[in-house]
Amino acid sequence: MATPALRAKELGNKAYKAKRFDEAIKHYDQAIALDPSDITFYNNKGAVKFEQGDYDGVIEVCTKAVEIESSKSNSDSKLIAKAQARLAKAYMKKDDLDKAIYHYDKAIFE
Secondary structure (H helix, E strand, C coil): CCCHHHHHHHHHHHHHHCCCHHHHHHHHHHHHHHCCCCHHHHHHHHHHHHHCCCHHHHHHHHHHHHHHHHCCCCCCHHHHHHHHHHHHHHHHHCCCHHHHHHHHHHHHHC
16 A cells, blocks of 8 residues: 555656646655655656756755765665756756766766
């Protein structure tokens, strides 16, 4: 049986696929509130922010995701790499190539 946080994430995923981005953000925020240690919720919220063109929002959310997951003793390098790649894409969109390259490198070597 799915936890309340996972149910909120699934509702967010459905809203995201339907391009109801504001609704998706609300569901991901709810998932984060219920389980702030799961960076999948942050990564998903970052994807929505990217689709909305809110690159500063992507940077804020994905930076938080990297911080949370990196602080765990059993961190998931694939999830961190995903957040790093999304950070790189956001910095590319902002024409900050130095930071984009930095985060692409972090994603590759994670």
